[in-house]
Amino acid sequence: MMNKHTKKLLLLLALNGYIGTAYAQTGIGTPNPQGALHVDGAKDNAATGAPTAVQVANDVIVSKTTGFIGVGVLNPQVKLDMRSVSTENALGLGTTTMTAAAAGAGAVRYDVANTPVGAKIEVSDGSVWSKAYVAPQKAVVVVRKISSQSIPQNTATTIVNWSVVRDMSNSFTASTGEFTAPRDGTYTFLLTFNFNGAVIADGTRVESQFYNTVTSTVLASVYKTFGQSMTGTSDDAGSTRSTQAGGSSTVTLTLTAGTKVVARLYQNLIAGAVALRVTTDASDPTNPDDGFNNLTIIEH
Known part of the structure; x- marks a missing residue:
């Protein structure tokens, strides 16, 4: 017959196993998560098997192995991967009043207020914001x-x-x-x-x-x-x-x-x-x- 200490230990082991399983794979809107965290926006994924590319297009996934985030991508290849079959593969950026030093090197913003005035993408090198140059198609x-x-x-x-x-x-x-x-x-x-x-x-x-x-x-x-x-x-x-x-x-x-x-x-x-x-x-x-x-x- 188990004493109270043994019962407590088994209960802790059971809880730890449950929590570990939940942590390993969590699905929101789907009973069939494909990553550490899987959000099925349209709730259109099948209960078994891998979802189709069209179904994945409205999903957000955190890879179980790399921790990379895929938006509409089942197996993200970079830290944030949005290259899906969908036609909305765009990244929306807003403006910020932070200095380039405060934002840090590598920060990107969409700026419409600062000189030169006009819509532009700017990149911080840690000291100044610089306008990103896009070469036009020459005639x-x-x-x-x-x-x-x-x-x-x-x-x-x-x-x-x-x-x-x-x-x-x-x-x-x-x-x-x-x-x-x-x-x-x-x-x-x-x-x-x-x-x-x-x-x-x-x-x-x-x-x-x-x-x-x-x-x-x-x-x-x-x-x-x-x-x-x-x-x-x-x-x-x-x-x-x-x-x-x-x-x-x-x-x-x-x-x-x-x-x-x-x-x-x-x-x-x-x-x-x-x-x-x-x-x-x-x-x-x-x-x-x-x-x-x-x-x-x-x-x-």
Whole structure:
């Protein structure tokens, strides 16, 4: 027969085992906890087996082995893991008036009050709050001319109806040839051009212009002159020769956000219009007329 001391010891052992079991795995909203602490927000988990990814999406779990917290994640891989199948995987931060030293190095806040004023994420290095910099998607535009267009004599004409190869910032309008600067910055424009063959006059030129359509201003221009073409005059022994005028222009411009720029060509090669040399088969890169008229724009 057990004495009172033995009974007390057995009762303590029993209580200790119960508490240990409860501590090892606790479920809130679920009878089937998968971690040291498991909260089933929607109470939609099965009574047995592991919950599905959709069911876990509304759960909060503390790992039994690492102590890591998973929000919508069954097996968190870091101290706070929120990478679930759900589309609400965002971390909400508020502002604080604590100094960077008081908050400690590594603290993060969402600040709207301090200088510079405006919504921003700030990180403490233990001494100062510093604005977190997020690099914007820089503008990179690559377009080519595959549709016919003639450039009249003595009239600066915008090159339109480009075919877009790449426009990473959606800042180029192909039909009008208009580039809109997405932000204040420095931009380099590279234009290559080539005309169909024509008997061009001596001492003529082609001028590439980069033109602001809002202020009606030529921002930059590049000249290429042509001479010694055989035009049938006496110094050419009465002979003529068809010549393809072409060239390239590179300019770097400092633009403010919203500035609209087009590439224009001016020519006085002949007494009339000259057509740009474009491919007759845009799907064939080996076509002998492909790739002569191109525009590239790069934001620095």
